[in-house]
Amino acid sequence: MTFITSLKQRWTQADSLVCVGLDPEPAKFPARFKGDPDSVFNFCRAIVDATAQYACAFKPQIAHFAALGAEDALQRLVAHIHVAHPGIPVILDSKRGDIGSTAQHYASEAFDRYAADAVTANPYLGRDSLQPFLDRADRGVVILCRTSNPGAADLQDLVVADGRPLYQHVAEKVAREWDSHGNCALVVGATWPQQLREVRAIVGDMPFLVPGVGAQGGDVEAVVSNARTADGTGLMVSSSRAILYASSGDDFADASAHAARELRDEINRHR
Numbered sequence: 001m002t003f004i005t006s007l008k009q010r011w012t013q014a015d016s017l018v019c020v021g022l023d024p025e026p027a028k029f030p031a032r033f034k035g036d037p038d039s040v041f042n043f044c045r046a047i048v049d050a051t052a053q054y055a056c057a058f059k060p061q062i063a064h065f066a067a068l069g070a071e072d073a074l075q076r077l078v079a080h081i082h083v084a085h086p087g088i089p090v091i092l093d094s095k096r097g098d099i100g101s102t103a104q105h106y107a108s109e110a111f112d113r114y115a116a117d118a119v120t121a122n123p124y125l126g127r128d129s130l131q132p133f134l135d136r137a138d139r140g141v142v143i144l145c146r147t148s149n150p151g152a153a154d155l156q157d158l159v160v161a162d163g164r165p166l167y168q169h170v171a172e173k174v175a176r177e178w179d180s181h182g183n184c185a186l187v188v189g190a191t192w193p194q195q196l197r198e199v200r201a202i203v204g205d206m207p208f209l210v211p212g213v214g215a216q217g218g219d220v221e222a223v224v225s226n227a228r229t230a231d232g233t234g235l236m237v238s239s240s241r242a243i244l245y246a247s248s249g250d251d252f253a254d255a256s257a258h259a260a261r262e263l264r265d266e267i268n269r270h271r
């Protein structure tokens with residue numbers, strides 16, 4: 001099954017547009033993980049198992065694992081998701097992009113080494129840099145369009161042609177030229193409701209990965225009202241810290257489930 005097909009199935013089956021972000025930071029783990037040599041895996045697995053029923057996708061952020069030398073934990077975590085929660089797609093957030101010969105290896109890293117269903121990618125180097133990802137028709141390519149961070153406007157808002165900003169050209173290119181296998185999605189930050197609306201108008205029903213609610217303060221109602229598709233889907237609203245670290249006590253897993261359920265319900269109230 002392709003990434004887009006399993007995402008659509010999951011939106012319906014779980015009645016959820018919540019993407020649970022997996023950004024392990026051992027300093028924030030509950031005390032019970034102190035001294036556990038496999039704490040990254042064990043913490044993340046507990047979060048995955050607690051939140052799976054509310055998730056349309058999981059999004060591990062590779063830097064959070066690589067900086068700890070925990071690539072093996074990431075590999076086992078993705079394998080655990082596929083076995084214990086089949087049908088929930090995994091988006092590896094690695095924001096890759098390089099010349100084609102190197103991008104081949106990044107595609108293999110995401111899809112073969114880590115067995116991710118989709119990967120985030122940076123379009124800055126142009127189409128050939130994304131081609132190795134785009135060619136994997138069964139996997140998703142989630143392309144940065146208008147990111148959630150305060151500096152997003154520095155480059156992404158530059159008016160580059162036709163009186164329109166760069167991020168709109170990215171949206172246009174992806175939708176009209178790069179999505180020949182129908183496996184593309186876009187990253188558009190929750191912190192920019194107007195831009196969410198503009199990009200939605202350009203790309204039709206293409207799925208959006210929307211980080212920036214929770215710890216970054218994005219407004220859920222504004223996200224949903226500006227960016228949902230006509231059938232009330234089209235979004236993977238991603239939250240990491242607000243779910244992962246909802247409690248630092250022994251109730252951390254229950255608290256993460258509660259936070260994921262609350263986010264799902266808030267989104268659904270506005271769909």
Ligand SMILES: O=c1ccn([C@@H]2O[C@H](COP(=O)(O)O)[C@@H](O)[C@H]2O)c(=O)[nH]1
Pocket residue numbers: 021023061093146147148149187188189211212213214215216238239240241242
């Ligand atoms: O524009 C972007 C693209 C990616 N991210 C990533 O999403 C999560 C957000 O974490 P929160 O704790 O929910 O703020 C993180 O992994 C970022 O690398 C983003 O925030 N914005």
